[in-house]
Amino acid sequence: MSKKPETPLLDQVTFPADMRDMKPTQLKQLADELRAEMISAVSSTGGHFGSGLGVVELTVAIHYVFNTPDDKLIWDVGHQCYPHKILTGRRDRIRTLRQGGGLSGFTKRTESEYDPFGAAHSSTSISAAVGMAMASKFAGKPDKAIAVIGDGAMSAGMAYEAMNNAAQAGNQLVVILNDNDMSIAPPVGAMSAYLSRVLSSREYLSIRDIGRSLMKRLPKQLVTTARRAEEYARGLATGGTLFEELGFYYIGPIDGHNFDHLLPVLENVRDAKEGPILVHVVTEKGRGHPFGKAAADKYHAVPKFDVVTGELKKSTPKAPQYTKVFANSLVQEAEKDDKIVAISAAMPSGTGLDVFGKRFPDRTFDVGIAEQHGVTFAAGMATQGMKPFAAIYSTFLQRAYDQVVHDVAIQKLPVRFAIDRAGLVGSDGQTHAGSFDITYLASLPNMIVMAAGDEAELMHMVATAVAVDDYPTAFRYPRGEGLGVELPAIGSPLEIGRGRILREGSKVAILSLGGRLGEALKAADILDSRGLSTTVADARFAKPLDQAMIRDLAANHEVVITIEEGAIGGFGSHVLEFMSGEGLLDSASFKLRTMKLPDIFQEQDSPEKQYEQAHLTAPYIVETALRALGHNDFEASRGALA
Template identity: 60%
Template sequence: FEAMNNAGHLKKRMIVILNDNEMSIAPPVGALSSYLSQLYTGAPFQEFKAAAKGAVSLLPGPFQEGAKRAREMLKHMTVGGTMFEQLGFSYLGPIDGHDLEQLLPVLRMVRDRATGPMLIHVITQKGKGYGPAEAARDKGHGVGKFDVVTGTQAKSIPNAPSYTSVFAKSLLEQAQQDPKICAVTAAMPDGTGLNLFAERYPSRCFDVGIAEQHGVTFAAALAAGGMKPFCAMYSTFLQRGYDQVVHDVAIQRLPVRFAIDRAGLVGADGATHAGSFDIAFLANLPGFVVMAAADEAELCHMVATAAAYDDGPIAFRFPRGEGVGCDLPQNPAPLDIGKGRIVQKGSQVAILSFGTRLGEVRIAAETLAAQGIVPTIADARFAKPLDREMILKLAADHEVLITIEEGAIGGFGSHVAQLLAEEAVFDHGLKYRSMVLPDSFIDHASPADMYREAKLSAQDIHDKVLQTLGIASLKVRA
């Protein structure tokens, strides 16, 4: 809309094709979707099709006459003009995007004749021509390997519930106890698990459409009005609303709860959906609380923590895919803000994990133990505020301190390094290393392969410990 507003003002030759298939990933919501539907339900395809076919017979001869006839037909189809015309665009449509005899002449005509902004409204069907996709239009997005005949995607049988489903059920439990809890999503009710919330509490669940900026501000307004909004978005989508996170939430210290799905590397969704940056871009904001769940049980506690926290904005992140299969708490309790936990006591080396790399840290620790190295393992839980007491004690009691996170440089490890520097810990010889995602975008692969490429697997953790200690590496058991 911003671009169209600018283009209409400039009056430059610009051709915009609106591919209108009535679908996003979830069914569309909002007034604009309804408006587009009215445009094409009130305009019969066949009349325009006849005009377009007439133009075909006139190409490349008396082309102008064909164009004139098409424009006269369109005037009757769009009586009173459209929103697009009010923005300065000449509007053509709606056109059946699957009928090339209708579509191609219009595209040629616009290419040859347009002198200012043009909008071509094309109606298509998502999955057109492929039965399984036509029958399940929302399932053809971000697919893995699949059977071409049936459309069935090859998916392994999960050994544990997904983090998304655990979040969704935990939020339902909290909402049952507190009528002020509500949920906001941006066109991803299924992807974020809020479809379950919408079924149970339809008046407390808001899908704002593909509009993360508005979604964040909407959640801020709910919080200002006394509600307890959970703003559930993918990490990579929340990036679109960062300005609103800063100005509408953080500066006003409003208690918006950010449930950040798809944190870290995401496998089949590829580099575009990798949640690499939210730790860094949220933990640097004053007054923000930033958490990461090490497993699905911790996620339950973090949902409870967010529900109980009213002192300002709070965020918790969790990855795509299934959990580790741990027992879920019957009555999740809020965590102490800014307090981590010691998972395993050891000596010489301390590994401080933030997020679900904790499982890989445990695997690495088993092999290290076979070499006579028993590391202390700690789960930070919080990137902000840091557990200063725990971190400084780990630094004081160990020769090596290694942090690991599923995020880019500038996040949790950087905050730990800042704390250690301020407390003059490096003045006394601590060997400190920070394991983060590399300074590159990682291509589509399985999550395990992506983390191996990122050098954040159990083998890489094992190697990092030995390298820091100056010891030769062995192979970690798969």
């Protein structure tokens, strides 16, 4: 753990009210200390890094100017909120970030009254802020709602839907566009700051209101001409015409690291009688840390690291990462088939498509944070004979569910969904868990749904998806390392709806789908050692089911246990429905048990502890089998693998 920095000013701040008595000239030192504290904390916990470093001054300025928590501050996406947490009563727990029982890596309503809205998926802030601002208006309260949204999050349509609906919120709504996609260029200097102060001042806004009143008395043609002239004049100086058309009063761009620019503008916005207002702030991702600033992704997210050298403390992998196996397999397939294209929704490195993009830049598409568009874009390509692979995290594919149903499944278009981060994901917690994709995809007609039990199977599933040209396909795989199995030179297409038997027994059958296969094999070892002969089967397909294999397992075993890293309504439910319909559950001598994720949103922890808490580890599989067989000594088995 790094040595904590000296922070005499920050030590005086527990809540934002504590710094509002400070002089503006003290805020730069406060920001410097806040940045040092954040660097120290993240070096010992890991977590999102570059975005938080970029908003330190902005965070201080907002809490200094606005009356939080009465004024509601919403961070979008939420991963830049670490400085905010330090200033809002959580500094004493900041070194528990993303740990079991610790602070969330995102804003969270149950954590603090300063987190009025939980955010970990992007582009929700403006919608929530409009709702809060309208509620304040109805209640007759003066409270503002301030949405801080990154330029990346502005690529999603939801942000524009919200802005189009924002006019009624009036001056109680403030949107701060945090533009960190570029360095601070010359336009964001003294002249721009001066213009922003003037154009946000009460005097200018009052003159504008008078002008509007006068325009109501003018003929319609002159009103239109006058409005266009004013917008054009301000547009030449500041830009922002798009936001003006959506009903916002645009101010900016301003330097998000300069308090001399930030404070007067935010004070003018706070006191404005007109609104809603959008303030365009330019910040530098990774600011204040030389290694974060130099990295290509500005150290977007990091494991623990050395504060002095910047060296990341990564563990040595024992097996290849599933994401890397997918990426390399897709490149192999694309070498043979020029119709294969890859689509990412602002996650090229996270999904491994940066590897594909380097090899096939013209066949790689990053649509931004726009999963809905990405899915329908893929559908459009599929209509023309292309073979699109949409690589999207399970948790983010939820955002495009209507497009999966309406634009892909109904039309039987062969879009290939590569679903990364299936199952529990550790420190990112409940907002990023891939819990529901089996349920929401396997319920759709025309869908083929696969889940990789190991990294070799993932290669075969990529090849299978390439080969299927008359149905949409989906294959899911977990975060992290594979099982260390031997990889084939290249994947081979699987027979659709056909599972595999890995080991044969006669008493208990474990039917696994996806990433719990390793635990199923460990459980079989324990059961065999106790004289309970155990079969392990890898279902491979959640849809269509391998009905012949299920019938055989039911006919030749006393107990069949299904296990999956998905929510209720998934693979186990489909097996149960099939067995019930076939009359396979009518025998008193046969028992079926389903193991799945619990019906809760699980908190962050290490993936190992999360699966332990979910009772999806080998000892719990053993316990489930023993209970089904009527044994009473299952307690000892729980510690068998300790």
